Amino acid sequence: MIIVMKQGAGKEELKKVTQRIVELGYHPHVIHGETRNVIGAVGDERGKTVLQSLETLPGVESVVPILKPYKLASSEVSRVRTVVDVGRGVKVGGKKLVVMAGPCAVENEEQIVMTARAVKEAGATVLRGGAFKPRTSPYSFQGLEEDGLKLLDTAREETGLAIVTEVVNPKDAELVGRYADILQVGARNVQNFALLKVLGQLGKPVLLKRGMSTTIQEFLMSAEYILSEGNRQVILCERGIRTFETATRNTLDISAVPVLKEQTHLPVIVDPSHATGHASLVPSMSYAAVAAGCDGLIVEVHPDPEKAASDGPQSLRPDDFMRMMTKLKEFAKVAEREL
Amino acid sequence: MIIVMKQGAGKEELKKVTQRIVELGYHPHVIHGETRNVIGAVGDERGKTVLQSLETLPGVESVVPILKPYKLASSEVSRVRTVVDVGRGVKVGGKKLVVMAGPCAVENEEQIVMTARAVKEAGATVLRGGAFKPRTSPYSFQGLEEDGLKLLDTAREETGLAIVTEVVNPKDAELVGRYADILQVGARNVQNFALLKVLGQLGKPVLLKRGMSTTIQEFLMSAEYILSEGNRQVILCERGIRTFETATRNTLDISAVPVLKEQTHLPVIVDPSHATGHASLVPSMSYAAVAAGCDGLIVEVHPDPEKAASDGPQSLRPDDFMRMMTKLKEFAKVAEREL
């Protein structure tokens, strides 16, 4: 950590800061500059936000962290890329791209089984579908809950696809874990630390979505919560961030893919459906995500989008999804991946 | 809801959309424009996001909601301003401004009792202090949990101040509710709907903080979750939003105060400490918040900020808080409020 002193701060103030650095267990290292002094505090600062409080001492202008605050998620700590083994032959983070597809919400058996068959035929290996739905409005459809999980199970039996579905309440984690192959943490829960801890203890693969205003560093800190409880099976998902632009539902931060690939060993997938909010934009954003180097996609597909209980406008019809997958295979090949 | 048709959309497409509007239980009303047609769908659209799915029909360009999606939170529905009775003589939303003050986290008995006495002397009527802490890093201090709640109880007994403290896991709501006078939902949990529902059922006053990237409309929808479960005791708190600016920790959206006052009957308070992240900015932002018409403040005060377990840089020392309160009384008077 670097402590920047104010211009004109005196010797006494400098001394108090260096003393406090020593008290906190770090080694102070003063650099006398032309217009002000700075102090390097040498020691492992990760997770030690207490150093930040030096900012309140007289003569201190600011405290600048140098190290990234995460450890287990860091590509510096583990240089081997993590491959998450989901079961049913699906591995996320290897040479093969993983496409997860299905409706926003599980509505009934016909809908989910029909969609499962269609997305499998197109090349998806994981079925998505919400049973517990975090909806902005209390008056919107909240999901079929355990009945929805059972329908997902039926679709899995019919098709052999693995299942990813969301969990919103820590108390439901075990229940959802009995049905799901991957437990999804939604964007709104990315800093629901109570939920992250429970999922860290559960030990099943977790799909962690980036929040609408989560920095990449905070995103990796949320992953760190799961990892630090002993669960290394974490898949990161970029799904668009909130910006001033309203032409799309969110702004897909596609540069997050290579940035995450530099900073962490965890696999990274992309959700072009929630990012854009419009079905017509999903294929081009899927191609872009694969070209940028992601490990997979999670895409909304619904047999009848205009009657969907939620997120109709961003759902692809099965035939559009099929066409997109055909083109995607070509892009994957150039990206030296398989699909 | 207004459905905007594409330029060049034909009669057949228009007919299908109007049919679907009727099927969904609304009355279509076509306006033939110069370059395109628009359809008004008459009926109560609040919570009926299903109309949005019309966007997927051929010939439709966009679907524009007209009504605000919340009901119980709306100042149109209830024109009487809500006054939340916290107990211990504290009412939020009346003529008297309510100042809640205390440390970010409860650390030990001496710290919390000393702070409680100091803030009471300065004019605060509610003591804040975290026992369950949602921290970005799993390696940061996570709070004293129930022990912290007991220390808050001790401070309350010593001073008569009411207590506000955060709850982060739905399963802890009852426990926290046994100790707290007001249960706080933190910014990161503003769309933790499982938590909001439990608090709606618990029936105790709730302090709901706006999330870092929550629009005012979404904020009121989160309040609606609590209200729709039967709990009308909701206090809203603006605490800064995430923007590109890094000179402050967040950007205090002070215009949210009059906007909320127009749109809802619920009381609105402001947190200048988390918004700015720097103690030196807290007094001026407190004055501004009162001048803008808020119903109260929640401010971090710590007897020894440079040794605080968390959020030291934004905590006021007791004597600075005292000075600020003196000035604040003058501003309150001009704003036709008491303090």
Place this chain on the structure above:
Amino acid sequence: MIIVMKQGAGKEELKKVTQRIVELGYHPHVIHGETRNVIGAVGDERGKTVLQSLETLPGVESVVPILKPYKLASSEVSRVRTVVDVGRGVKVGGKKLVVMAGPCAVENEEQIVMTARAVKEAGATVLRGGAFKPRTSPYSFQGLEEDGLKLLDTAREETGLAIVTEVVNPKDAELVGRYADILQVGARNVQNFALLKVLGQLGKPVLLKRGMSTTIQEFLMSAEYILSEGNRQVILCERGIRTFETATRNTLDISAVPVLKEQTHLPVIVDPSHATGHASLVPSMSYAAVAAGCDGLIVEVHPDPEKAASDGPQSLRPDDFMRMMTKLKEFAKVAEREL
């Protein structure tokens, strides 16, 4: 335009609003809703922001525009895609992707000619290089001005590449136009309407960069300024928007590519160098941009980035650029484009 009346607004208020709509030359069309009335104002509203002022009349809650405000830039008005003929055999917007490459700033003859040769060999057809530099700091290198333009001319003579270079002051437009094949408007000048008008009159191809906080609609309005002066040779460039994320210099809004392709007939290129700010991210973002359907790229290349007068960290070395172009050709082919 849709005028939404307040709940409880009376007949008299409704009457006054409809009268004013008629006075302004539009046809009012009232829809009586369940909880409030809305009025459709039929007529060409584009550019007529005067309707917005109805918001100040008693009983009006809000005024919602329906039509996009641009005409000449709209894909509804001109369904034929514009191909900008830059000269020297370069056409932007056709089947062939156009790659513009070169240093941030022209520094000296050796630097610019060497770079020009290298980027030409790799497949670029346009040389970029700044002679007039808009720098955030008055103490930073401001460019060689006309001497820089002459050096660009030399490099063009040596290689046959077309030249794109920035103009920052309306009074220099003619001078820059004498040397440049394409005049660039930088992100900071996207709403410098005095400059846009002059370039509209000059008639040479213009490369218009999106501003850091320019919405897509505002971006097209800026293009409309140039088009409405009679110059149809406009190339749009997405170059990253300002968000809360700091891992990259800006956030590349790659979904702007398909959105612009839907809304306008103008060609769209992408600048991955300014968007990311880091050379290591440029190749993956270039692949993504081509996969998303852009018409070309503008990329910073410098023979010696660590000695660059500006923007060193985001400049590719010539050999890295060569490698990227090789891969890019494969992606272009899958995107059904040539390079």
Place this chain on the structure above:
Amino acid sequence: MIIVMKQGAGKEELKKVTQRIVELGYHPHVIHGETRNVIGAVGDERGKTVLQSLETLPGVESVVPILKPYKLASSEVSRVRTVVDVGRGVKVGGKKLVVMAGPCAVENEEQIVMTARAVKEAGATVLRGGAFKPRTSPYSFQGLEEDGLKLLDTAREETGLAIVTEVVNPKDAELVGRYADILQVGARNVQNFALLKVLGQLGKPVLLKRGMSTTIQEFLMSAEYILSEGNRQVILCERGIRTFETATRNTLDISAVPVLKEQTHLPVIVDPSHATGHASLVPSMSYAAVAAGCDGLIVEVHPDPEKAASDGPQSLRPDDFMRMMTKLKEFAKVAEREL
């Protein structure tokens, strides 16, 4: 500047970086950390962005600036607060708050003279009104140009108010300067460096508006452009920044007031009209701005907002402005200012 080396960077890499630091004229100072090394580069780094290019050297992870990049604008360089003497007895930055008021655009003599009289009576000392209008749409009213300036002159003769009006093209600066007491740089031109330089040379008082996505540091760098040309008469104006929130036109960053007061000696005023976009929010935001410590306000007032050529919805009627000014005087007094 602090250069952070990568974990695992070797001695050879460290040596090359320190050599390059010496070549650039700085003194390297290596701190050997537990997991990586950092180097302090001692020397005046302001305006020397060339150090940033060290980021491209092998083994370097990032380059972190320590000093603020502006000099003349800094409160460290000049500890005496600047008071801008506008003439006509108006001084901005002293004990007396300055209120500038008037219509968005000058429309005709009756409108501007009537408004001038009304705002003078209410206590304003400067008349605002646009003659050259930077409008988002080329089809919107662009202002009366020199005829507008003449009408402002008439209004000044009638009332004795000083005049502030915008200049958008460097070539018009001298013309506008002949009529105006203060030349305004609009938000869209905050980084129009060609304009800033001309205004720096002109020597008349400049009102510099913060751009919609300008950081406080960039804002001060724009002021530095004017100051570095020899003109010290700069007034800063916070007018709202662009965020995700759409309830207001922009988000008024009121904390920018105390932040600027800490970082610069220049006076700071606030524009609540453009910030909020709604007349009903202007009074509360004006009170808040004064409570936060600003040196003045610039407010839109129009005798007939529903007929205004531009910005009607955010314009106060003269009687509303009068009421606001009465209350504002009380807030000013508590803030230890006069009005």
